[in-house]
Amino acid sequence: MAGLCAAARARELGASPVVYEKGSRAGGSMLLSSGVVWRYRSFDEFRTQCPGGDERLQRLVFDRLDDALEWLESLGAPVIERETGNPLTRGVRFDTAGLTDALVRSAGDVRLEEPVMNTETAAGGVIVLATGGFQADRELVERLIRPQTPLRVRANRSSTGDGLRYATDRGAALSSGLDEFYGRNMADVDFDEHDFVGLAQVYGRFARIFNDDGDEFFDHNTVSWSELDLVQATARQPGARAWYLLDEEALDERVRYGTVRELVAQAPTRTEPSQLPFAAPVQAVVAVRVAAAITHTIGGLRVDDGARVLRGDGQPLDGLFAAGVDVGGISTGGYASGLACALVLGLTAAETALT
Ligand SMILES: Cc1cc2nc3c(=O)[nH]c(=O)nc-3n(C[C@H](O)[C@H](O)[C@H](O)COP(=O)(O)OP(=O)(O)OC[C@H]3O[C@@H](n4cnc5c(N)ncnc54)[C@H](O)[C@@H]3O)c2cc1C
Numbered sequence: 001m002a003g004l005c006a007a008a009r010a011r012e013l014g015a016s017p018v019v020y021e022k023g024s025r026a027g028g029s030m031l032l033s034s035g036v037v038w039r040y041r042s043f044d045e046f047r048t049q050c051p052g053g054d055e056r057l058q059r060l061v062f063d064r065l066d067d068a069l070e071w072l073e074s075l076g077a078p079v080i081e082r083e084t085g086n087p088l089t090r091g092v093r094f095d096t097a098g099l100t101d102a103l104v105r106s107a108g109d110v111r112l113e114e115p116v117m118n119t120e121t122a123a124g125g126v127i128v129l130a131t132g133g134f135q136a137d138r139e140l141v142e143r144l145i146r147p148q149t150p151l152r153v154r155a156n157r158s159s160t161g162d163g164l165r166y167a168t169d170r171g172a173a174l175s176s177g178l179d180e181f182y183g184r185n186m187a188d189v190d191f192d193e194h195d196f197v198g199l200a201q202v203y204g205r206f207a208r209i210f211n212d213d214g215d216e217f218f219d220h221n222t223v224s225w226s227e228l229d230l231v232q233a234t235a236r237q238p239g240a241r242a243w244y245l246l247d248e249e250a251l252d253e254r255v256r257y258g259t260v261r262e263l264v265a266q267a268p269t270r271t272e273p274s275q276l277p278f279a280a281p282v283q284a285v286v287a288v289r290v291a292a293a294i295t296h297t298i299g300g301l302r303v304d305d306g307a308r309v310l311r312g313d314g315q316p317l318d319g320l321f322a323a324g325v326d327v328g329g330i331s332t333g334g335y336a337s338g339l340a341c342a343l344v345l346g347l348t349a350a351e352t353a354l355t
Pocket of ligand 1: 001002003020021022023025026027028029030031032033034035036037038113114115130131132133154155156158159160162163196197295296323324325326336337338339340342
């Protein structure tokens with residue numbers, strides 16, 4: 001998303017950008033997403049929810065998002081809903097196929113090929129790195145996020161840290177939150193992109209949560225609204241797995257896409273508590289085996305509020321910008337909309353480079 005936004009804005013400003021896409025189609029994870037581009041209702045809430053994030057970048061995303069959403073609509077991106085369904089946040093839900101079409105049309109020259117990234121390219125002009133993070137690169141995930149076992153990827157598989165490698169090879173600094181990620185606890189089975197939403201088990205806050213050894217490793221009363229803290233903790237358990245144990249009361253709770261009972265009924269890894277490898281609490285009537293899956297990274301390149309990639313000494317690297325998930329440290333300690341960060345940082349990169 002971020003690269004297309006940067007290119008579309010650069011064209012409006014009179015430049016002739018080229019978007020290189022290494023996948024077989026444009027749109028990246030944006031196309032696979034639920035399409036909700038959102039922010040917290042107040043800046044204080046953003047700071048409270050993501051306390052370790054870079055305040056200048058949070059301010060940028062918060063202040064610019066509403067206008068940026070209007071800009072997206074002005075390109076013809078189709079809106080499905082003007083609500084997020086979450087009292088803490090506000091935003092707009094787009095049809096992601098229509099959003100991708102609108103952005104590709106506006107970006108102009110979008111080539112399905114990997115760019116030849118060398119110093120000559122950099123010297124010849126401006127590069128905006130927007131490769132979507134490093135979640136699909138097993139080595140980087142193991143080194144920086146350190147899950148107990150490799151995580152399944154719940155995102156477009158082309159985001160393998162190319163932007164991060166390119167910039168760090170040239171002296172770029174890394175942000176906070178390198179060991180954090182956005183993801184979901186999924187039913188513990190192999191899946192493809194059609195199951196990214198359907199297999200997500202987002203009701204850990206109503207369950208008792210155990211690992212394979214029978215340790216209750218997370219107090220469900222403390223799970224955050226996004227459940228990211230639980231997902232990250234699950235990634236550090238044996239097999240990066242957990243068991244959600246539910247009693248009758250928990251099954252009657254409502255979540256975004258229905259009741260917990262309805263979701264559990266569709267979970268392919270539900271089982272009888274008596275079948276577990278440990279003694280379950282007596283109230284539990286059903287158990288679901290989940291495994292942590294990664295959607296995108298939270299740490300990444302350090303940038304300033306003009307989207308310039310920074311070196312360790314805080315100075316910008318000449319002609320090098322980053323946007324989207326390649327930018328790290330915006331939501332450290334919590335969760336913020338990846339689509340919003342991609343949109344705002346993409347626009348910002350184009351504007352800083354060209355004005
Ligand atoms: C199931 C699901 C639901 C989601 N729902 C939401 C939601 O409702 N709201 C929200 O805010 N976020 C959501 N997200 C997250 C959101 O999709 C991402 O945060 C967002 O797409 C990030 O934008 P980006 O531009 O950084 O990366 P992407 O949109 O993934 O784009 C990066 C692009 O770079 C390409 N690329 C990688 N390496 C190279 C290279 N070397 N050369 C050329 N191209 C390269 C990739 O192929 C990809 O097309 C969801 C994600 C998923 C998977």
